[in-house]
Amino acid sequence: MSGRVQGWCPGALRPMPSGDGLVVRVRPHAGRLVPEQALALAGLAEVHGNGLIDLGTRAHVQLRGVRKETLPALHAALSGLGLLDPDAGIEARRNILTTPVWEGPETPALVAALEIALADCPALPPKFGFAVDTGATAVLAADSADIRIERGQTGLILRADGMALGEPVSAGNAPARAVDLARWFAASRADHTRMARLIASGTLPPLSAIEPPLQGQPLRPGETAFGTCLALPFGQVTAATLRALAVAPLRLTPWRAVVVEGIHGLPCPPGLIADPADPLLRVAACTGAPGCASASVETRALARRLAPLVPPGCTLHVSGCAKGCSHPGPAAATLTGRDGRFDLILNGPADGIPVARGLTEDQLTERLRGHLAP
Secondary structure, eight states: SSSSOOOOOOSSSSSEEETTEEEEEEOOGEEEEEEHHHHHHHHHHHHOOSSEEEEESOOEEEEEEEOGGGHHHHHHHHTTOOOOSSSSSHHHHHOOEEOOOOSSSSSHHHHHHHHGGGGGGOOOOOOOOOEEEEEEBBTTTSOSSSSSEESSSSSSSEETTSSSSBBOTTTTTTTHHHHHHHHHHHHTTTOOOSHHHHHHHTTTOOOOOOOOOBBOOOOEEETTTTTTEOOGGGGGEEEHHHHTTTTEEEOTTTSSEEEEEEEOOOOOTOBBBBTTTTTGGGGOOOOOOOOOOTTOOOOHHEEEEGGGGOOOTOEEEEEESOOOOTTOSSSSEEEEEEEEEEEEEEEEEETTSSSEEOOOOOHHHHHHHHHHHH
16 A cells, blocks of 8 residues: 555535445635535535535545536536636636635735736646645645745735745735746646655756745634634534535635634534534544445444543544544544555555554454554
C-alpha cells in the first residue's frame, strides 16, 4: 500500500459515480451561499438526490445520491441559481478556496476577477487550486492550494505553495499574476501535479518573493467576529439542517464548518457542533461503505464510537480505502479499510505503511488506547 492513490475531482457538470448514486459537486462563488441558494440546494438534494449534502475540504458542497436521469433538471436549477459553469473546463479551472474571515468588498471582488482571469488559463492537474486568503491574516495555510493570494505586512502578496515568501501585488494585478504563475507551472511541471512538489524538486517560479504572509488561525466552532461558526460532523448535513441554517448568508470553510454570516447567538441545530472541545472534531471519516463504492468498511458510526479515545491535539482518521479523501495528510492514527477489516497507520496518511493489518472493530479499541494516550 505504498504510493499515493490518484483520484479525480467531480463537478456539477462532471459528476462522480459512488455507491449511493452520483456525487454532484457545486462550487459556490467566493465560498458563499445566500439564503435563497441554500434553501434551493436543500430542496434539490431531496428531489434529485438522497437528501444528504457534504461540505468538502475545498469549501464546496456535494449533493449525494443523484440519479442520472435527473441531471438535466438539476443542471437547469443550478444554472438558475448562478451555481453552474458554462462548461466542464471552466468549472475545473475555477478551483478557488476563499477565506471565510473577510470584511468589505475586496476579497469577493478578487475572487470574481480571478474567476474571469482563469478563463485564459491552460489546463491544470485535477487537484491544482488557488486560495484567496485575504482577510486581516491568512488562515488557509494548512489547506490545499497551489497558488495563494494572501495578506502580507505591506498589503497583498502572491505566493507559490511550498515557498515561504510571496511577491507583493495589488488588488488590480493579483489575478493576472496568479494566472501567469499557473502558466509557468503548466509549462514547467514535467510529471509534477502540485506546486509544492515542483518547488521541492528545485524548480523555482519567476516571482519577486520577498514578503511572508501574516498568519492567523482557522476558525473554531462558536461565536466569531463574522457570525456563528458551526461544525458539521464528518462534513455532512441533511437537507433539513441546511434549511435551518439558511437564516443568513453562509460562508463555507475548508474545516467542515459553516459561518452563519453576521448572526450571533444562533441556537445550534441538532447534530451540529458549537463546542470547540467536542471530540468529534478530532476525527475525520469519509463516507465509507455502502455509500462509497471504493470502501469495504463502514466508517462514520465507528468514528463516533472511537472519538472519546482521541485526546486534544490528536487526530484520528477513519478511511474506507487508501485514497484518504476525508483527510489527505497524515494523522496521529489512521484506520484504513481493506477487505472488510482495518490497517492501522501511525503518524501517516491512509496509504501509509501499517503497523498492524487486518484488524477487526473489536481489536481496534485497545490498540488505539495505547497509541493515542496523552
